[in-house]
Amino acid sequence: MQIKKVVIPVAGWGTRSLPASKSVPKAMLSVYDRPVIHYIAAEAVQAGIDQAVFITSRGKSAIEDYFDYDPELEALLEKKGKTEMLAKVREASTMFTSVTSVRQREQLGLGHAVFCARRAVNCEPFAVMLGDDIMDGGENGKSGLPQLVEAASRYKKSVIGVMEVPEDHVNRYGIVEGEEIAPGEYRVTKLVEKPAVGTVKSRLAIVGRYVLMPGIFHCLEHTKAGSGGEIQLTDALSELNEREGMIAVKMQGLRFDTGNPDDWMLANLFFSLRESPQREKLLEQMRKLVRSKSLNLSC
16 A cells, blocks of 8 residues: 655644744744754655645745745855755755645634545545654654554554653543554554543553545544534544554654744754754853853753
């Protein structure tokens, strides 16, 4: 089974990132030297996906533009001999063979956002990646969507990515209960959207990566508003699981929820320290800041 398309919902208001996201889509906020959406796209490409479907809203055209060619900018960089920068600029425009934007006129929840992609997906199995979660595989090199695509090919079923969260955080996520059938792989028995703390035994949280069979659209078509008054994808996944079965895969590596300002800052620190040619200088500057009395840090 080949997964060719990824649906990336980016229509939300980005309220957690205000005021930074007031005029810039949160998916376009920079992490080190590229926007959040670049890292997400690179993960999709690593999983063998070459077609992107962005679920957008008014004011989000910068996201689609980022993956388009910019002849004037490229000509300027080439004229000035900035070959390294030119290669970085061209990388984004060559990631996908096609980029489609679908307008979500009302933000009615993640389930509704995915449902908006039904015509663009065209009855094929497809991936879903949330537009503010960055996954990094670290030394293993394979994390997030590549793991799910591989599992979907073996099981021929929908696969959702999960990570363990603290017990007192389960009310922030969709939670999966299941039977472990292989190391880090579970046959899903139950999905609960944002359960109250103490009402579930599992700590396996759904964290923004999915490979879904097209049957999800039939489920979403009649899914009613649930938690928060929104059409929850987790509710539709519960029905899909009853109809077809479903696998959960515990994802490796690190996750940065860049919609959270603290996680966005940590992502910047992580990728800066790993990729910057000025890494040692940056580390020394950080040590000076930590020792600075103006920060009032006890350490």
